[in-house]
Amino acid sequence: MKLPNLANSFRFTRDMWSSPWVTAIGRFAALVAVFLFFAVLVEGGKFYTPRNLENILRQSAVYATAALGMTMIIIAGGIDLSVGSMIALSVVTVAWILDYHYAVPGSQGQVETVYLIHRWPVLLPWIALVAGVLVSVLAGFINGITVVGLRLVPFIVTLGTMGIFRGLAKGLAQEKDIYPREDTWLTRLMDPTLTSHDPHWRAWILPPGVWILIIAAIVAALVLRYTKLGRYIFAIGSNEETARLCGVPVGRVKIVTYTLGGLFTGLAGLMQFSFIGGIGQPTSAIAYELFVIAAVVIGGGSLMGGQGSILGSVIGALIITILYMGGQQMGWPKWVQETVIGMIIIAAVVIDRLRQQATT
Amino acid sequence: MKLPNLANSFRFTRDMWSSPWVTAIGRFAALVAVFLFFAVLVEGGKFYTPRNLENILRQSAVYATAALGMTMIIIAGGIDLSVGSMIALSVVTVAWILDYHYAVPGSQGQVETVYLIHRWPVLLPWIALVAGVLVSVLAGFINGITVVGLRLVPFIVTLGTMGIFRGLAKGLAQEKDIYPREDTWLTRLMDPTLTSHDPHWRAWILPPGVWILIIAAIVAALVLRYTKLGRYIFAIGSNEETARLCGVPVGRVKIVTYTLGGLFTGLAGLMQFSFIGGIGQPTSAIAYELFVIAAVVIGGGSLMGGQGSILGSVIGALIITILYMGGQQMGWPKWVQETVIGMIIIAAVVIDRLRQQATT
Amino acid sequence: RPPERAASQAKSDQGKKLVIAVIPKSTGGEFWKTVEMGAREAAEELGVEMKWDGPLTETELAEQNKIVENMVTLQVDGIALAPLNRSAQRRTVERAVEAGIPVVIFDSEIDGHAHVSFVATNNKQGGSLGAQHMIELLGGRGRVLVLRFVQGTGSTEARAEGFIETARAGGLEIVADPYPEDATVEGCKKTATNVLEGFVKANELALDGIFACNDRSTLGMLAALEDLRKSGVKVHARFIGFDFTPRLIEALQAGLIDALIAQNPRKMGRLAVETLVAYLRGQQVPEYIDTGVVLVTREKLATDPAVRQLVGLSEKPAGNQGEPSSADK
Amino acid sequence: MWNAMWDSPPRLKMVNIAKRFGTTQALNGVNLEVAAGEVHALVGENGAGKSTLMKILAGAYRPDRGEMWLDGEPFMPHHPLDARRRGIAMIYQELSLAPHLSVMENILLGVEPARWGIIRWRRLREQAYAALSELGLADLPLATPVHNLPPGHQQMVEIARAVISQAKIVVLDEPTSSLTQQDVERLFTLIRRLRDRGLAVIYISHFLEEVHRISDRFTVLRDGETVGSGITSETPIPKIVALMVGREVSELYPRRRRTRGPCILEVEGLTGIKKPVGASLRLHRGEILGIAGLVGAGRTEFLRAIFGLDPVRAGDIRVGVFRGAATPGQRWQQGVGFLSEDRKREGLALSLSIAENITLSRVDRLGPLGLVFPGREERMVARWVDRLSIRCENLRQPTWTLSGGNQQKVALARLFFADVDVLLLDEPTRGIDVGSKAQIYRLIAEAADGSAGTSPKAVLMVSSYLPELLGLCDTIAVMSRGRLVACRPAEQWTEHTLMLAATGQDQENSISTP
């Protein structure tokens, strides 16, 4: 018996089409097709101006970043319905810290309000950033230990925490929007840079939030592909029993996965904070979980676990965003947009299934 | 040949605790506990006035009715995320028909608007009722054939149709609310009867909508228990492959199940129409799918399929409603209400798992 | 309007602490927080107990109906309601009244005559106030966009109507008057962004004026305009908004908004409660109470003490300028 | 006896049946003829197409070409119900029950007595009871959900399902793999009764001794084609094997002298939740120790408890220098590997690639600091794919694309890749054909010898197939009702004494640890 060398490990009939590269190229082609569709149809070439390209990135960044974590969770055979609430929780936390103030006795016996941001103008945004991310990390961790510790279906757990986290966000904000006292650079995280008048921001080329997305996506992809953790995530999603038999610490890996999901969702929360103009709105990001899940699925993730890719999910988020933006810029009525997006979600999965069928 | 007597088909150690009756009694006990909790805490015995009891029924009717269909779908191993949108679609359809009008040349060369309701004051509400239900039946049928025909995961299909049906509801309403020209008895479907001054309505004892729920629930329970269709629904959810091999027409049964789901959702749509005051609001019932699914799960439905009961789901809907009503009547802040509901959903499933563990 | 029985009932209630429910259109947002503040102050002063609860966003009709019903169940002595929908909720109110609970409507109008009194801004007048200022700013000519709010809602619909009527009469052209996607800032921003995009021609926003109907829609429009500016589109449209929040006041000071029509939410909350309690105590109450509306411009903001007080800018001299009263903390 | 029936058309005739799955030609012109009143065995290697052929008969698959006749009438079922109505009763290879439904509902699934779509429960109960009585299981609780039954009884429920229908043909696809000896005897009695009633019975099994006992005639499939058929009593087993494999399998068991090394696994009084009960055992390097026993004796639980997959209530386990209970992860680290009897449910992650499955238990060997270097992985895995001659197209191919035997080899390769010193093998050849078995035996023996180039390993092997234990092991222990009742050198055992010990009738009944 010969070693399966490279030459014979490459059969054109089947392997080529199901190789990850071809799959990725296929998804990319879909993205390009959707883009070209609007590029041609939107009048005056407005759809492919640098400004609009930047907008596509900016508008898809929140979904895409949250989709990174969701990809891992879905590959591991789970699901997280609480991402929308977690984003809101992060948004509110950031605003709450930026707006933190307390009363001191003032000069003429009056009470004076002191804002922490005035005391620590440099440090506080960083604290807010860290806290905003950490709160989601913690939320993800709670999802993880609940799923693992109580051995419950993630759908139910995260349906529950969806309510809980949203409630906490509202509680923290005292059921209103928080308007931080001062704008900080956190508010500008998602500002367009290409067309900015400020040379400092221009130098970034892309908005800092988009850079965060890019780096996070690369890290996530590397983790999935080149680390033990990534292997374990795939193994658990493919067959949890096998993973357990092979000595994979299933519970721990799941907890880590949900916690990582929280991390990425926290980053998405920072972006959302900036995107809605630097306010702490506890009703923000309602129903985002559906877009995020849709992005992962369009990107090739399987709700049965064991399948999915970071690149695919990012492309999925871009496709959804382009559809929305294109629909808006074409002046399609809102209802047409919603209907079309719904159809595209189904179509994406159908095409994926057909492709997979063709190769078996 | 002797029939096996009851004694030997009834093992006390195990079977008794997992028998459907004990399970049902357990759920009922939970309902009573939640009710008593608020009955004691809400001041002045106001929680158990006849009026409030009627209100509990009225306010839970929409969830409970939609949960009937969802129960069947979940028992068959599926899920339907589009119920909220389907309810809206029915609401809008009813309003659209009640408001249908056209222009005719008037007496002095002017254009005159003719409302169909003025022509057919008796017939039109019935047409609206039938159409409102039918549109959801059709929507359910579409879910069914998409799941079966394209062999897709129901989560994705109904995530897609959730967008599509909502879009269509908005499209039909031209993205506005529809205000029917005249109020009809359809608007009064959910009006309280107990406290009504109108003897005609009082004679109903309960609001007609609640009667619809009661009858629908009985029919649904009978179908599940005593018909081939019902047993096939269980068989498919329990083991689809086996069902197929045993000659169960799996595809057809699934389509029928989703269509029945549509039927019950359509009835829920009628109730919602009345409940929001007889207007066609396309943004109505957003996120209701989550409450409905939660009701089924609290009622013992398993998202893995093969398990669930009509009585349980109705109790689940009642529990959720009582929690909301109680929370409001206790004056809990909104965020506390949300957080508590989230926790209860998780707790309900934990208790269920513990109970099942104790019996195996 | 249920007449006599209030007086007789009032007597039997004497001695017992009155319990009233105040139901806003939503529990989120600056506007309603300020209303709550006013209502609470009044309730405290009058020695009545107040329950405050409302739906999450201003589209959830079923939710608000349930809250009203639950308050009826609790047999509160009276309800002050800001109805989400003027026609659909008529019966909700009638049912509460049938159950023996008088209802004061505030903020937004409702159809029917079951309620005791209506306490609100003259919204139509507020709209035309905005239009008059717009006409002045544009010199009687120009293309104007109106961002509405939730359809079927008494208050904002009247404002749009008032604005559009007066603006048209004054020679302005209304080029669009869309409803936002939903009742959140995000929803308003998304719709504003889409609609504005349609008016961008050659890197310039081809609009002369913009009007928004309440705090959420003004905030959303403001954010959308800021995005446009930041991405290099020239915006010379005059922007008049409705309501005030700290952010909107800042924007007004910074010149991003030309004027705000300010209602008096605190007073509205206060008067709603006062009217209800007065009625419950057997006093005569007017059918309609106007809580007042004023046009706030940058100059007025700097100079007019009444305006400064209304929007919560401190009365202290320059040094502390910009400090909001932050009464919620 | 069946000769007399040749005048009438055969009960079943399948001609030139072909079926293709993607690139796999599962059936390529199969012919099969079965008479009424006979038991007809269908044999062949793994992947020969036996189950596929029967699924076509049962209407679960449509053939690409070919024709069928039932009692001389053309027959082409469109779906399973169709076939069932025409008199085909099928018991599938994989257990196929609806676990939430009751015993009686499962028995009558798809053919419930009903009027206007409303089920007639009384009649349903009667029919189910009748079927169970015929199987001698009248005391099975009719209303209990089947997931509450032990596997053997579950299998009987399936058989009852076949009995109930007024069948002309009953197909049993490997029915005995989860039955106790007692149940097998009961089943054989039933089969004979059905045959005598004039039904045709098609019987599929890899246990050729069983085939020989029960069948009148047989047909052999190889690579999707019919390669022969005949009268069972006139054909010796080796000849059938030769037809199946296409060559003589001369040396099935590689017997070699081995020298026993130091003791590496010591189990003292191991007690699990239900089973095992106080089991003790010593395993040495260079030793293959087999455990025999009836299904349900607790052998699987014994291995699982050692490996940390099932909880341990009492007792002590020592692996080399490590003492006490451990998690599966720790066991791998200590040099113990486990091969599950259930490939599909827990043995393999079928959607992962061959390479990923092989390395999953020792991902830490693929790079430092929790990193994974795919290049290194492929180099390391290729060696074992070669050694075990796993037939595949490349290492990144998903495992489900492999045939059953090759999947089993992938699961086995995991233990070799991890270079474990103790191999716990649970039914390593279940459902495996004769040819592949020989290859797997050779690998196991090489590991124990140390002839594969590494130090000699210790092998603890559970099997229900006695010839394999007798042929391969140095020592054999017997487990009965959760207890290890005897442990002796293989030479001292015969199939008969093993059987006696397993059923608890062994006279000596002494635990001797040589």
Ligand SMILES: Nc1ncnc2c1ncn2[C@@H]1O[C@H](COP(=O)(O)OP(=O)(O)OP(=O)(O)O)[C@@H](O)[C@H]1O
């Ligand atoms: N659904 C399917 N999809 C793809 N290939 C299949 C499918 N079913 C069977 N095959 C392939 O068809 C061939 C015949 O399989 P079949 O199950 O009929 O074998 P068998 O003779 O029953 O083997 P065993 O003795 O292992 O049960 C195998 O190569 C198998 O991989």
Ligand SMILES: Nc1ncnc2c1ncn2[C@@H]1O[C@H](COP(=O)(O)OP(=O)(O)OP(=O)(O)O)[C@@H](O)[C@H]1O
């Ligand atoms: N009464 C039962 N109910 C449910 N499952 C059972 C029961 N008895 C055994 N099993 C399961 O069946 C499988 C085999 O049982 P067990 O381990 O006791 O027997 P074994 O001697 O290993 O037999 P086998 O040869 O089938 O592996 C195990 O997975 C076990 O969990």
Ligand SMILES: O[C@@H]1[C@@H](O)[C@H](O)OC[C@H]1O
């Ligand atoms: O009616 C309300 C209005 O007065 C305020 O301006 O914003 C919210 C509105 O719905």
Ligand SMILES: [Mg+2]
């Ligand atoms: Mg087979």
Ligand SMILES: [Mg+2]
């Ligand atoms: Mg076993």
